[in-house]
Amino acid sequence: MRIQLFNPLFEKYSQKSRRKKVEEFFRLMDPIKSDILLDVGGDVGYGFREIWNYFGSIIVVDLNKKAMEVVKREVKHARVIVGNACSLSLNDKSVDYVFSNAVIEHIPKERRFLFTSEVTRVARKGYFVTTPNYYFPYEPHYKMPFWQYLPEEIKKGSKKHSAIGHYGEGKYKRIDLLSVKELREFFPKAKVKGLRITIWPETLICHWRK
Numbered sequence: 518m519r520i521q522l523f524n525p526l527f528e529k530y531s532q533k534s535r536r537k538k539v540e541e542f543f544r545l546m547d548p549i550k551s552d553i554l555l556d557v558g559g560d561v562g563y564g565f566r567e568i569w570n571y572f573g574s575i576i577v578v579d580l581n582k583k584a585m586e587v588v589k590r591e592v593k594h595a596r597v598i599v600g601n602a603c604s605l606s607l608n609d610k611s612v613d614y615v616f617s618n619a620v621i622e623h624i625p626k627e628r629r630f631l632f633t634s635e636v637t638r639v640a641r642k643g644y645f646v647t648t649p650n651y652y653f654p655y656e657p658h659y660k661m662p663f664w665q666y667l668p669e670e671i672k673k674g675s676k677k678h679s680a681i682g683h684y685g686e687g688k689y690k691r692i693d694l695l696s697v698k699e700l701r702e703f704f705p706k707a708k709v710k711g712l713r714i715t716i717w718p719e720t721l722i723c724h725w726r727k
Contacts, residue, residue, distance in 0.1 A: 531657070533714050535564040538647055538722070541712065542568055542616060545724045546643050552613035555639060557602045557632075558620035560584045562592070568616060569595065576612060578605060603631035607639045615644040619657075621703075622648050622694050633703040643726035646704070650711065651694035653719045658683055658692050665694050697721060 559577040561584045578598045585597040615636050656664035659681045680686040700709045700723045707725040711718025
């Protein structure tokens, strides 16, 4: 059984959210075309190609080999790396800006400090990291209201015979959304702001610029 009750609402919100993230990236980072961009966990980049296309040189890191083949074929100025966001095969301060959209919440809590240390290690001029807001009452991966507040046992059980959000029937992946406080603990030198499409912030943006 597939539950799609909130899908139309989510798609409308998602498009607006991506548009605002692009606007905020350029406003907060203020890059120049000769800068090097690293997209950590960029997948195929749909929704953020405007950012990619601005830069003369970009690097995209993702574990999804098929997605990296698509990027290599479609984005001629991109260097693709099939790799882990927690262990980047890049030198210190080797890129100007790091962009990462909705990746950190997929990383197990005990490994997130590896992700944040890698982002801050390779970024020379700035970084822009986004994640869904834990305190917004709609979970964007499973596309259900209040999903993130349910006990893990209930979430796993409800997925046995239903397809919810991005995950098919019987498939479950633990996702732990973050709060402003947690982001500030991981990125003590950065600023954190909320990105609002409705009445309160759905997305959190952690940003630092030299």
